[in-house]
Amino acid sequence: MLLELQNVSKTYHTAKSDVCALNDLTLTIDAGQFQAVQGPSGCGKTTLLLIAGGLLAPDSGTVLVDGTNPYSLPPNERAQFRASNIGFVFQQFHLIPYLGVLDNVLAPAIASGRTDAQARAEELIAHFGMQDRLHHVPAQLSTGERQRTALARALLNEPKVLLADEPTGNLDHENAAAVLGHLKEFTAGGGAVLLVTHDDRAVEYAESVTNIDGGQIVAPQPA
Amino acid sequence: MNVWRLVLREILHRKLNFAMGLVSVAVAVGCFVGARTLLRADEIQTEQAGKALEDSMRKITKGLGFNILILPEDQDVNELHTEGTLTKSMPYEYVERLANSKIVTINHLLPMVVRKVRMAEIDKIELPPAESETSMYVIGTRGEVPLVHRDLKKPLEDHVPAGTMVVGFQIGKKLQLKPSKPSKKKSGKKNAQKGEAKKAKPKTLETVNFLGREFKITKVKPELGNRDDSTIWINLTESQELFDSKNLVNGILALECNCATADRVAEIRNDLERILPGTQVIESGPPALARAEARNQAKQVAVKNLEQHQSFAGVLVPLVVLGCGTWIGLLAFGNVRQRSSEIGILRAIGLRSVQILLIFLGKAILIGLIGAVVGYAAGFGFGMAMGTLPEATDAWSQLFAPELLLATLLIAPAIAALASWIPAVLASRQDPAMILQAD
Ligand SMILES: Nc1ncnc2c1ncn2[C@@H]1O[C@H](COP(=O)(O)OP(=O)(O)O)[C@@H](O)[C@H]1O
Ligand SMILES: [Mg+2]
Numbered sequence A: 001m002l003l004e005l006q007n008v009s010k011t012y013h014t015a016k017s018d019v020c021a022l023n024d025l026t027l028t029i030d031a032g033q034f035q036a037v038q039g040p041s042g043c044g045k046t047t048l049l050l051i052a053g054g055l056l057a058p059d060s061g062t063v064l065v066d067g068t069n070p071y072s073l074p075p076n077e078r079a080q081f082r083a084s085n086i087g088f089v090f091q092q093f094h095l096i097p098y099l100g101v102l103d104n105v106l107a108p109a110i111a112s113g114r115t116d117a118q119a120r121a122e123e124l125i126a127h128f129g130m131q132d133r134l135h136h137v138p139a140q141l142s143t144g145e146r147q148r149t150a151l152a153r154a155l156l157n158e159p160k161v162l163l164a165d166e167p168t169g170n171l172d173h174e175n176a177a178a179v180l181g182h183l184k185e186f187t188a189g190g191g192a193v194l195l196v197t198h199d200d201r202a203v204e205y206a207e208s209v210t211n212i213d214g215g216q217i218v219a220p221q222p223a
Numbered sequence B: 001m002n003v004w005r006l007v008l009r010e011i012l013h014r015k016l017n018f019a020m021g022l023v024s025v026a027v028a029v030g031c032f033v034g035a036r037t038l039l040r041a042d043e044i045q046t047e048q049a050g051k052a053l054e055d056s057m058r059k060i061t062k063g064l065g066f067n068i069l070i071l072p073e074d075q076d077v078n079e080l081h082t083e084g085t086l087t088k089s090m091p092y093e094y095v096e097r098l099a100n101s102k103i104v105t106i107n108h109l110l111p112m113v114v115r116k117v118r119m120a121e122i123d124k125i126e127l128p129p130a131e132s133e134t135s136m137y138v139i140g141t142r143g144e145v146p147l148v149h150r151d152l153k154k155p156l157e158d159h160v161p162a163g164t165m166v167v168g169f170q171i172g173k174k175l176q177l178k179p180s181k182p183s184k185k186k187s188g189k190k191n192a193q194k195g196e197a198k199k200a201k202p203k204t205l206e207t208v209n210f211l212g213r214e215f216k217i218t219k220v221k222p223e224l225g226n227r228d229d230s231t232i233w234i235n236l237t238e239s240q241e242l243f244d245s246k247n248l249v250n251g252i253l254a255l256e257c258n259c260a261t262a263d264r265v266a267e268i269r270n271d272l273e274r275i276l277p278g279t280q281v282i283e284s285g286p287p288a289l290a291r292a293e294a295r296n297q298a299k300q301v302a303v304k305n306l307e308q309h310q311s312f313a314g315v316l317v318p319l320v321v322l323g324c325g326t327w328i329g330l331l332a333f334g335n336v337r338q339r340s341s342e343i344g345i346l347r348a349i350g351l352r353s354v355q356i357l358l359i360f361l362g363k364a365i366l367i368g369l370i371g372a373v374v375g376y377a378a379g380f381g382f383g384m385a386m387g388t389l390p391e392a393t394d395a396w397s398q399l400f401a402p403e404l405l406l407a408t409l410l411i412a413p414a415i416a417a418l419a420s421w422i423p424a425v426l427a428s429r430q431d432p433a434m435i436l437q438a439d
Helices: A045-052 A075-085 A101-106 A108-112 A117-127 A143-155 A173-188 B003-013 B015-063 B077-083 B093-100 B169-174 B236-242 B264-275 B287-338 B340-348 B353-386 B395-399 B402-419 B421-429 B432-437
Strands: A003-013 A018-029 A034-038 A060-065 A086-090 A161-165 A192-197 A208-213 A216-218 B067-072 B109-118 B135-141 B164-167 B206-210 B213-220 B231-235 B251-254 B279-284
Touching: A003 A045, A018 A034, A018 A045, A018 A060, A018 A192, A018 A216, A034 A173, A045 A060, A045 A161, A045 A192, A045 B432, A075 A086, A075 A108, A075 B353, A086 A143, A086 B340, A101 A108, A101 A117, A101 A143, A108 A117, A117 A143, A143 A173, A161 A173, A173 A192, B003 B015, B003 B353, B015 B287, B015 B353, B015 B395, B015 B402, B067 B077, B067 B264, B093 B109, B093 B251, B093 B264, B109 B236, B135 B236, B169 B213, B231 B236, B264 B279, B287 B340, B287 B353, B287 B402, B287 B421, B340 B353, B340 B432, B353 B395, B353 B402, B353 B421, B402 B421
Parallel strands: A034 A192, A034 A208, A086 A161, A161 A192, B135 B231, B164 B213
Antiparallel strands: A003 A018, A003 A060, A208 A216, B067 B251, B067 B279, B109 B135, B109 B251, B164 B231, B206 B213
């Protein structure tokens, strides 16, 4: 198992009310597996992804990434663990606005200190067909190019797990297909993908689909 | 890829934010350096002004007569001050020895015999019995002894020929004689003695008997308000005969001496020790006091000036630094808020919180460094342009202080980093989950 979430629960406490975002959820993903989690907006998908990514500690339950519980590590080691094991892709891309494509893809090297980062970045960029865009900043790119840049960044440190939050949410059909194709490709190389989305198209690329609602796994929705 | 590259790219991307921080640091540093440079110029200026004032004061007081009196070593100076007379004597030959020497510090040698005698020794002076013992000074003089090694200067005082007498104002009054009209030749700028330079043919105003000799009074001095008013002058040789001191003098007056060093009496003493051993030298007349006072005053004015400027700079500079520090802090705070999404993703991809801290502090340090350079150049330029320096001073070498440049290069980045510290810490503590969730 590359990713295991056992009986994970998370409740957000706000001044007005408590919101139960995840309720005793269990999910496992093997190496080479493309797992989709589908559900309506507000059902807890992003929460699930952040917990799986070592960014948000669950209230209860355990998280294991390649056998390690990131929340048992001290903060700096956890950051380091994220840098070398987990890649993130978001709907909003979260590219750094003042860096060109190459520098954006290289950003994780600040954390990992990889020595072959430059070569690897150029290779990834070329693979995603953006070699003539090396020094364009995000504002000069199409949304599809931005998401491919974000994907290349997520892959720079050769993570074991790729976590994608609505990666196609802002993309047209063609670009969405390209991004999903690249995710599939990653699993072919032995990585694990957790894709959370409410988009039916995205689900088609996944080997298995889990439906959640109200923070819990539910039976698949009738189409 | 490293943090510094990130910092540089961000600076180039958000030029305005950087420029505002930079200007702020430059203003603070500029004020500081400008004030320091001006103060330094001030210091030099007041120093020089004080010196100049002292100098002109010296010249003025010299004009008043930087006079020295050479006396026999065994002469008690107290006697001169309290009795107004001298009782010890030295050979007349001393004057000639001095005149033939190469001494440059001394001008106008006036050998003299000094005595105090009863006024009633002049037969035509009639005094009421109560005043019968009133005395006057008698000075035997032969006029100036020319210094051999120099061009002959005009005699400073009229030679009093044998058989003649010059009397002071008060003596003239007792004789019912009016003071002689000052001679019209030459401007009145020179002192009284000089002004009354020789007349072609001195008229006899009165003939008197003094100590059994006949004297023709040729001149009555105008009122001077000092002991000269109660003095009579007669020929030196005659006085030596009258007072039974052949070939002896009581003192040698040297007028309008000039010296290179401040402690001129010491300089003259030094010269005389070699030429005339067995003599002593005193400065006669009040100029020494006036000069010392002038020097003190000049110094006080300079110090007060400087203190005023220092306290002004002492208030202004900290205020500007504080204001600019606050401004930099606010700019950094705005920068952090603007970049929260960036901070979230950088944390997600594995940057440690200290690296986030460094991104913001690094920027502050760069702002501080470049601001310091710009500010130093501006402040120094301002100081050079506004600071008034005495002429012929090389402003650059006088005002450029490498330690000040070094200090600003260290302190400005430190202050900028300190001002950005709180925003930077806030940034490094931001929870990436909160940021990334806010879709
Ligand atoms: N920081 C938070 N504080 C309070 N409530 C939150 C917070 N983040 C998410 N929630 C709530 O938790 C629930 C799940 O949110 P999320 O995981 O973002 O859902 P999804 O990604 O499926 O839209 C939602 O009801 C959301 O309003
Ligand atoms: Mg979401």
